[in-house]
Amino acid sequence: MSKEAYILGTHNEELDRLGFQHRVWADAAHALWHKANFRGGQHILDLGCGPGFASFDLAGIAGHHGLVTGVDRSAEYIEYAQQKSEASGVQNTRFMHSDFAGMELGKEQFDAAYARWVFSWITDVDETIVKVAASLKPGGVFAVQEYLQWGTFQMVPEHPDVRVMIEACRESWRMMDSEIDIGRTLTERFEKAGLSISHVAPLERTARVDSLTWQWPTGFLRIYAVQLMALGLITQGQLERYLEVLPEIEGQNSAFLVTPLMVEIIGIKQ
Numbered sequence: 001m002s003k004e005a006y007i008l009g010t011h012n013e014e015l016d017r018l019g020f021q022h023r024v025w026a027d028a029a030h031a032l033w034h035k036a037n038f039r040g041g042q043h044i045l046d047l048g049c050g051p052g053f054a055s056f057d058l059a060g061i062a063g064h065h066g067l068v069t070g071v072d073r074s075a076e077y078i079e080y081a082q083q084k085s086e087a088s089g090v091q092n093t094r095f096m097h098s099d100f101a102g103m104e105l106g107k108e109q110f111d112a113a114y115a116r117w118v119f120s121w122i123t124d125v126d127e128t129i130v131k132v133a134a135s136l137k138p139g140g141v142f143a144v145q146e147y148l149q150w151g152t153f154q155m156v157p158e159h160p161d162v163r164v165m166i167e168a169c170r171e172s173w174r175m176m177d178s179e180i181d182i183g184r185t186l187t188e189r190f191e192k193a194g195l196s197i198s199h200v201a202p203l204e205r206t207a208r209v210d211s212l213t214w215q216w217p218t219g220f221l222r223i224y225a226v227q228l229m230a231l232g233l234i235t236q237g238q239l240e241r242y243l244e245v246l247p248e249i250e251g252q253n254s255a256f257l258v259t260p261l262m263v264e265i266i267g268i269k270q
């Protein structure tokens with residue numbers, strides 16, 4: 001079973017956040033695709049493509065003789081991606097509006113597949129991996145980037161008003177039956193689905209205040225705070241204190257943050 005709605009929402013602010021997030025992590029995605037030997041002429045699946053930010057980069061790799069298929073359950077995101085394809089004249093993308101539970105993929109259709117920040121939000125993880133594995137040609141690769149331990153996210157100097165926000169996020173995912181740290185379970189699930197592991201590596205950064213990466217988790221907390229309040233996990237006062245304390249931390253040249261630990265994995269279809 002998959003959840004009723006993607007819990008981070010699909011409103012415009014979240015769409016912009018996903019675009020920004022892609023800019024921050026695009027180089028890591030490209031490095032993984034290079035390692036997995038994604039290349040021209042391939043048919044590549046972008047599972048849980050969202051508004052297609054990674055799909056368009058993948059389309060650049062697949063080239064004129066290749067194709068990228070993006071699948072997502074959000075009608076708004078799929079429409080955005082389709083309109084962007086048309087407006088920019090990109091010919092080699094297809095976007096499919098579907099929940100993974102109802103997703104119909106052809107047998108041995110794809111040369112490669114990619115998923116990033118997807119498996120934390122679904123409950124039918126094994127079923128989805130089995131579907132992707134069946135849709136890969138023998139020798140095809142499935143490359144993923146997912147959280148391994150979100151709670152490693154920290155700001156230095158540590159401040160209790162920041163910690164409250166971080167802990168509230170973790171509690172929200174526990175409440176909603178999400179396994180944010182899904183990365184821990186994926187190598188085993190891949191092997192069970194007939195995907196032999198060829199690469200596992202951590203993905204983590206430190207970021208100074210003036211960097212793009214600094215704005216990634218801090219921007220996320222600002223947007224997600226609305227949800228945290230709606231869930232009763234933080235009070236208005238706690239949010240206000242966080243919003244007061246953040247500029248104080250940002251005023252310190254010595255400050256830095258450590259991004260939530262992710263893991264990247266490549267599995268090869270046997």
Ligand SMILES: C[S@@+](CC[C@H](N)C(=O)[O-])C[C@H]1O[C@@H](n2cnc3c(N)ncnc32)[C@H](O)[C@@H]1O
Pocket residue numbers: 002003006018022047048049050051053054071072073074077098099100101115116117118121122
């Ligand atoms: C955090 S976003 C990541 C989007 C994209 N992979 C990226 O890296 O920018 C997660 C995406 O998974 C999609 N999603 C969540 N559950 C899904 C399901 N059961 N079926 C299809 N898509 C789903 C959401 O709609 C959302 O677009």
